[in-house]
Amino acid sequence: MRLRIELRARAAGVVGWDYRYALAAWVYGLLRRIEPAYAEFLHQHGYALDARRRTRLFTLSFRVPTAQPSPEGLVVRPGTRAEMLLSSPVQESFLKPVVEAIITYSRLELVVPPHRAVWQVEAVEAMPPPFLGEVVTAQLLSPVVVSVPGAVHPQYLYALDDRVPMQLRQNALKKYRALTGCDAPGDIRFTVDRAYVEQQGGEYSRRITSLHRIKVGTREETAIRAFRAPIHIQGDRRIIAVLYDCGIGEKNSMGFGCWQPLPAERIGSPPASD
Numbered sequence: 001m002r003l004r005i006e007l008r009a010r011a012a013g014v015v016g017w018d019y020r021y022a023l024a025a026w027v028y029g030l031l032r033r034i035e036p037a038y039a040e041f042l043h044q045h046g047y048a049l050d051a052r053r054r055t056r057l058f059t060l061s062f063r064v065p066t067a068q069p070s071p072e073g074l075v076v077r078p079g080t081r082a083e084m085l086l087s088s089p090v091q092e093s094f095l096k097p098v099v100e101a102i103i104t105y106s107r108l109e110l111v112v113p114p115h116r117a118v119w120q121v122e123a124v125e126a127m128p129p130p131f132l133g134e135v136v137t138a139q140l141l142s143p144v145v146v147s148v149p150g151a152v153h154p155q156y157l158y159a160l161d162d163r164v165p166m167q168l169r170q171n172a173l174k175k176y177r178a179l180t181g182c183d184a185p186g187d188i189r190f191t192v193d194r195a196y197v198e199q200q201g202g203e204y205s206r207r208i209t210s211l212h213r214i215k216v217g218t219r220e221e222t223a224i225r226a227f228r229a230p231i232h233i234q235g236d237r238r239i240i241a242v243l244y245d246c247g248i249g250e251k252n253s254m255g256f257g258c259w260q261p262l263p264a265e266r267i268g269s270p271p272a273s274d
Contacts, residue, residue: 001095002087002127007119009080016073016112020255021214023062026108034097047178055178058088059247061141061258073115089179089245099124113217130261132240136233139262143210143226144249156225158203165190176242186236193230214254226256
């Protein structure tokens with residue numbers, strides 16, 4: 001299930017480029033007000049993918065279409081509109097409490113030192129689920145993170161790395177099991193749109209690859225590399241539906257891997273900015 005949250009800037013401000021951690025923290029804060037035990041479980045533990053990795057089974061994206069980009073972030077004025085999408089297959093323990101909390105606590109403060117932007121929630125609505133067949137092209141609403149273990153830190157992969165399709169497949173199958181407790185009923189395959197990547201200047205282009213920081217200003221500050229390009233998916237539609245709710249790839253709860261099915265006639269067009 002996916003929620004669309006409309007917001008309005010309460011004052012002038014700047015949304016720092018590395019806003020994703022602050023946005024996720026807001027979601028956790030809302031959840032703690034209604035379901036503190038589940039919020040604690042989700043934040044501290046989450047659902048096991050394997051012996052090393054866990055997932056929170058939600059993803060999000062954030063767009064400010066009329067904001068003015070600057071080196072520091074998105075400059076907003078009073079009244080500027082924004083849209084947040086929040087998706088999860090967990091409705092009773094996660095989405096419903098978040099909506100309940102928003103009704104009472106409808107203020108969002110995004111702080112990415114030294115910048116700050118304050119928003120008022122104007123509306124929340126459940127989006128109708130899209131039709132998802134066995135062949136889908138995913139338009140990324142937020143960049144995708146894919147990594148393999150490194151000697152000390154994870155090695156983040158570029159869009160056209162040969163390992164990306166297999167890593168996405170393994171991640172998807174593990175998410176299905178984490179959610180349902182059962183092995184996936186079928187298989188799934190991924191292909192990054194190579195023609196699009198090359199059209200945009202290649203996998204090292206800033207139009208494709210981006211660097212993001214999370215936990216900015218803390219001892220746990222971390223840099224993450226992600227990419228954005230259409231991804232062709234083929235497989236069992238039940239697995240694809242889980243990915244629509246949970247996100248593609250890693251770090252979904254930090255605002256990565258949110259997507260929507262892309263109509264065939266729009267394949268190759270620039271993706272929406274977040």
